[in-house]
Amino acid sequence: MSDVETVAVELLAQLxxxxxxxxxxxxxxxxxxxxxxxxxxxLTAAGFATTVVPAAGHEGRPSLVAVPPGPDDWPTVVLNGHVDTVGVAGMPEPFxxxxxxxxxxxxxxxDMKGGVAAIVAAAEHLVAAGAPVRPVLALVADEEDASLGSEAVIAALPGIGVRPDACLIAEPTDGVLCRSLRxxxxxxxxxxGRAAHSSQAELGSNAVTHLGRLLHAVDLRADSVRADSGELLVTLASGGSSAFVVPDRAECLVELRTAPDRSxxxxxxxxxxxLEPEWQAEAELLTHREGWRLDDHGPAADLARRLGAELGAGSSFEAPYWMEAPLWQEIxxxxxxGPSGGGMHAVDEWVDLRQVRALATALTTVLGDWRPDAD
Structure with missing residues (x-):
């Protein structure tokens, strides 16, 4: 096992x-x-200039940017990972x-401290070896919820003097390249609706009945959405306030997953x-994120080819879920x-250490002599 691989595994255990x-x-x-x-x-002890970036309006939700030494004209690659996790219910010894x-x-x-450990170990190794590249670490908060960390870091980078040529996100992909995400x-x-005594239901308007009709309509439409590489479903529904009362309110959340090229x-x-007019329904868009595809040409495509060759990853990954690549693609x-394992968001989460080691080693090889104008 190489030094960078040992460091990655030791750091992973710490994280x-x-x-x-x-x-x-x-x-x-x-x-x-x-x-x-x-x-x-x-990272400060390793010679990086570190900046803690708060999430505006959210106390106690910091992210970290670590910029290595080296001239500004060296290629700059952002190595990104999130440091937050989901909850631990049902796990006897989660930490x-x-x-x-x-x-x-x-x-x-x-998800995703294995990826974070690999990119940190690789960045430290590149700096210690004097490689002519600037591996900037962007270790962010809140990816599991609203992406407050990446949004704050992306906004802060110009003030820190970071103008990235490319960004690698070490999210779990089973050690292969992600080609797209939805x-x-x-x-x-x-x-x-309109409340009334349930013994005189004709005097009221049943909001839960209208909710049920929307559930059916969503199910009918879901097949055509799925045929277009998407997904449509209701994930939360509630209604009514009491027995013996015609429900005068109901609500639900409708989730849409879209193909990378759909808005x-x-x-x-x-x-x-x-929705039908007689349902007295109002719809509100709470949040949305666009999909993403890996570029066919340019710095990211070149890095992808080189990294795939080092990892021996002949296959690729089309992610059914969302990751923060569209946010970084904007800059x-x-x-x-990144490395995967099993049990993500479950009680038996684990990562494949072979993939953690492989990514750390591959990054030191690929970035050591990389130039962003290669294609």
Whole structure:
């Protein structure tokens, strides 16, 4: 095992040992402060200039940017990963890393502290070796919820003096290159009925009945959306307030997943098109994110080819879910590749240490002599 591989595994165990559950998902959870402090101290000692970037309006939700020494005309690659995790319900020892063969078990091991450990170890190795490249680390908060961290870091980079030629996101892809990911949108539909005694239901207007009709309409439309590489479903529904009362209110959340070349903002028009006037329903677009495809040409495509050759990854990954690549693509060509395992967001999460080691080694090889004008 090489030095960079050993460092990556040791760092991974340290990171899993730090509680960084996202408080937006689990109120009162630890958040990212401790893990950012740990990484800031480490990277400062390794010669990086570190900047803690807060999420505006969200106290205790820091991200970290670590800029290595070196002239500005060296190629600059952002190595990005998120340091928050989902909750730990049902896990007896979520923050006690346990190695079982080639698996490291613990919350966040695969999603995505394995990727973070690999990119940090690689960046440290490149700096220590004097490689003519600037591997800037962007270690962000809140990816598991609203992407507050990446949005804050992207806005802060010009002031830090970082103009990236490319960005690599080390999200779990089973060690192969991600070629695309789907966008998504969330629409809330509210129904206004009219309350009445349930023994005289004809005097009221049943909001739950109208909700049920929308559920059926969504199911009917879902097949055509799926045929277009998307997904449409209701993920949350509620209505009524009491027994023996005709419900005067109901609501649901409709989720749309879109193919990379489809606009997620179209979700609002799609849902409104399913509503009937007599339902007294209002639809509101709560959030949406666009999909993404890896460039065919340019710096990210070149890095992808080189990294794939080093990893021996002949296959590719079309992600059914969303990652932050579209945010980074707005400022520089972006690619996604990182170590996976199993049990992500589940009670038995683990990462494949072979993939962690392989990514750390491949990055040191590929970035050591990389130039962004290559294609």
């Amino acid at each position: 899993v040992g730090i509680d960084s559950v996202n408080p937006a998902l689990m109120p009162g959870a630890a958040g990212e402060t401790r893990i950012v402090e740990h990484l800031e101290a480490r 006690t890393p346990r190695i079982d063969g080639d698996r490291l078990v613990g919350r966040g091991a695969a 966008g998504f949108a969330l629409v809330r539909v509210t129904f206004a 997620s903002a179209d979700a609002l028009a799609l849902v409104r098109g399913l 520089c060509p972006t690619l996604v590749c």
